[in-house]
Amino acid sequence: MKISIKRQYFIEQLNHCLKAISPRTTLPILNGIKIDVSDDQMILTGSDSEISIEITIPAEIDNEEILEIEEPGSVVLTGRFFVDIIKKLSGDFVDLETTENFQTKITAGKSEFNLSGNDSNQYPLLPEVNDADSLVLSSAVLKTIINQTNFAVSLSETRPVLTGVNWNFNKDNISFTATDSHRLALRRLLDKTFNTEISNAIIPGKSLSELSKILTDSDEDVEINLSQNQVLFTYGNMRFISRLLEGNYPDTSRLFPENYETKVSVNNSEFYHAIDRVSLLAREGGNNVIRMTVENNNVELTSNSPEVGTVNEAVNASAIEGEDIKISFNSKYMMEALRAIQDEEVTIEFFGTMRPFTITPSESSEVVQLILPIRTY
Amino acid sequence: MKISIKRQYFIEQLNHCLKAISPRTTLPILNGIKIDVSDDQMILTGSDSEISIEITIPAEIDNEEILEIEEPGSVVLTGRFFVDIIKKLSGDFVDLETTENFQTKITAGKSEFNLSGNDSNQYPLLPEVNDADSLVLSSAVLKTIINQTNFAVSLSETRPVLTGVNWNFNKDNISFTATDSHRLALRRLLDKTFNTEISNAIIPGKSLSELSKILTDSDEDVEINLSQNQVLFTYGNMRFISRLLEGNYPDTSRLFPENYETKVSVNNSEFYHAIDRVSLLAREGGNNVIRMTVENNNVELTSNSPEVGTVNEAVNASAIEGEDIKISFNSKYMMEALRAIQDEEVTIEFFGTMRPFTITPSESSEVVQLILPIRTY
Structure with a gap:
């Protein structure tokens, strides 16, 4: 792998990716960010096995060169440390080159770092989410929905389903419910439906909280796809995948x-x-x-x-x-x-x-x- | 005591005063701010027995009414909590009234707080510092001197004198030295002398760090007075008193x-x-x-x-x-x-x-x- 990439843009994408990385992971390779470079793009992946974030960086954006690819390849580099280095370097572009044993040379200005990298084949595969049926919400609306409900999820693991927000796909609306059994927050999207075979999905509060940090107040679309165990949010050049909570959410309508x-x-x-x-x-x-x-x-x-x-x-x-x-x-x-x-x-x-x-x-x-x-x- | 005071100005002065208050004090009354109201001014005092800050608030500043005194008196109110209340109230002015047993009524807008206060006679007296000989520095210069030396003081209590900055009054200059025995910071004020009987003073790093937060980058004068055990900084309407460290500072000139x-x-x-x-x-x-x-x-x-x-x-x-x-x-x-x-x-x-x-x-x-x-x- 040998590339040159616009430093400021790279930092923004890496910062998004870091949101999926937890310092308390049990699988050491998940401390890293996976970098995959093909002929025409770079894909960054971060994951803590609950949340995964995948970001695609093209060679050009609006005719401006972002990424110059000299040689495709892939490597996993220690997440936070790697991002700190890219941030502190000087210059508009930074060069990355992977040599034998995944040693990676990072150069910019008069600085040269040589880091020990890891084989990207050791990095776990992301779950597949079927993207046949999509629910589409604007980024601003989704962010608001999260902020209006997520604070009320339970912080205790006594009843795991209560640590998530229950998305309910009803006949003529979608509802979002969170409760810690002392209080409850309910948001309804009236006149909006989602025709899927799944009647509800319980999304972990922690995942929604990380997602909401990435979403902006814009009207850009977020595409949402569900499978039995996972939810995929596609937003701009980013795929955000979270596992779902298993179990039955209590019937709160009687409350x-x-x-x-x-x-x-x-x-x-x-x-x-x-x-x-x-x-x-x-x-x-x-x-x-x-x-x-x-x-x-x-x-x-x-x-x-x-x-x-x-x-x-x-x-x-x-x-x-x-x-x-x-x-x-x-x-x-x-x-x-x-x-x-x-x-x-x-x-x-x-x-x-x-x-x-x-x-x-x-x-x-x-x-x-x-x-x-x-x-x- | 019965007064009305401009809320925003009061908050600023109380925030300065809070800098002297430590949550880890052994003397419970020192968790409080002492409020003394005489016929024409209010004096606020905060102290953790190492540092004391005394602030004088006049009735008027530049012909603008700051403080209206209906009845003089004094009380001690729990510091941080009292300041939080003043901050969260609404309106331009806030009224304080002390009734029997130092109960204090705080009113503003539609809010009324009644707090248990303490007898100000229980509050320890501040040390006296002779203000005959003064060293005068501008606020900006003093702040810079502190920033250039204070970071190098020792954080370990093994040699207590090293936790302070040594101010040395030499024949033709004043020098400021801090060292933790791994590195040393020396600042000299050339062409400046201080004719006092005391040849040096070791000022605790913690005191200087609090003082530097209060000092602005202005050329306003700070008057400095020394006694055997105390140093007094007079700055605007504030008197900042710190105890000095006892003991002999090592001779660093040979280093x-x-x-x-x-x-x-x-x-x-x-x-x-x-x-x-x-x-x-x-x-x-x-x-x-x-x-x-x-x-x-x-x-x-x-x-x-x-x-x-x-x-x-x-x-x-x-x-x-x-x-x-x-x-x-x-x-x-x-x-x-x-x-x-x-x-x-x-x-x-x-x-x-x-x-x-x-x-x-x-x-x-x-x-x-x-x-x-x-x-x-």
Whole structure:
């Protein structure tokens, strides 16, 4: 292998690739990035066996030369270290040349590195994903969906399926659900369907979190393909593959109550900052519990901690309906739920002190956030 | 105590004050910030008993009202938590009111916090520092001096005096020395003297590092006063007091050799980046050792590590004099030494493979960085 490649572009692609590499891998070769050079392109691969990222670099982009190939070939080089070297070199282009035993010479300016590489035949093959049926979403929409649900996945391995987001392909919509059994985040893509034989897929939260770092807010297409065990996201010159979680996702549809007892509408950002202030004291007091009181057409947030003090926030509500209520909840869950709603006004519906309550945009049913209250007496 | 204060200005002053507060204090009241309000000003005090910071806030600055005093008084409030509250409140002004038992009510907008405060009489008195004789330096110069020396103090408590920077008041200059016994940083203020009875002061590195975060690059004066055990820096509305280290600082003047065997001049920034690249491999190989070779009028940096590979950097030297030499050193020390020199060109003088070498600006003797080589054979 002997090539010359535009350094800045190479760094960006390598950085994407690194997102799949974990320092805690059990297979040493997976610490590396695989570089495959054919006659007309280079393919970079990084993987931690849960996530794999494959990036194709062409010789030219918009008539600008990116990659000059003198001799095809392939090698695996230690990921993070190799990328650090490319970053710190000087000059517009960097040259790579592999000699015997996968020794790789990296030169740019007055610098010459000689690294021990590995045989790319030792690198595991990526899983095959059938790309017959595709679901297509824009990068911005997919990124938003991930941000609106992924924070609510469980961090505990007690029930592994809860560490993922459940993508449900319904007859007339697609829904995305995450829950750690204390709160739940639901996003619906109304008027969008995916005709596949698979009725749902549970995608690991960790994979979605890495994917969302790569996605931009653009309207560029992301093509999504599913097989029994894997999901493939194709985005620009990148293929992002994640394994799926096995097992049955709990039926969460029964969790959503009907007929609220109390309903309050507030400005999202104002309410968020009020919760943020009250939670300061709640946190200092050693828990995150704050209390919300709806009484005499007033809404108030309070928290108290015997050693530290008390706090009181009056909340501006644009509408209050139904019964008075006093209810306690975890302020962190409330703040994450509010952040996941982009709308200016949100509506909170309560169904009694001990039953889960919901937070939704006042004008849409695309997002539903559900939180279990905390018993404080 | 009952006051109203401009929130943004208050936050800035509190942030300065926090720099003196350590979460690991043994005296619980030192977790707090002392607030003293007299008829016409407020004084904030933070301390960890090593460093104390005292800030005076007047009622007006440039005819703009900063502080409105309704009732003088004083209280101690938990530092970090109190500052977090002030930061998260809304509105331009925040009101503080102390009632019985040092309960303090903080109000702004629709928020009301009630915090348990402490009696300010329990707060330790700050040490007195005689301010008869002052050394005056500009903020920018003092900040530079700290940055050029403080990185070289010892982090080990084995020889406590080495954890400080030695300020030496000589007959015709002032010198600042730091060493961890592997390398030494010396800065001289030529043509500047300080006529005091004290011939030197060892200021803890930690204090200088906090002070340097507060100092700006302006030419505003910093007044420095010394007593036997304390140093006081007066800067704007702030008094920064640090204890001094006790003990005798070693005589470092004998360390500087004369009559170099080899002398090399290089561009500071180019050389720094070359060292940075070579050190990548040195670090990956598990140590920080790199080798410099001066031979046949060429300068080369190399490093190798059997498992990882080798690296080779040709260095552009603007002048090479004297004997050929091969010498090994810690790349981290070299990079820190180069960063401490602001000049574009630096000169490195070698006195043999096993003796310390020096790095200085090519055109000045204000800064001398000295590094002990590493024996590699």
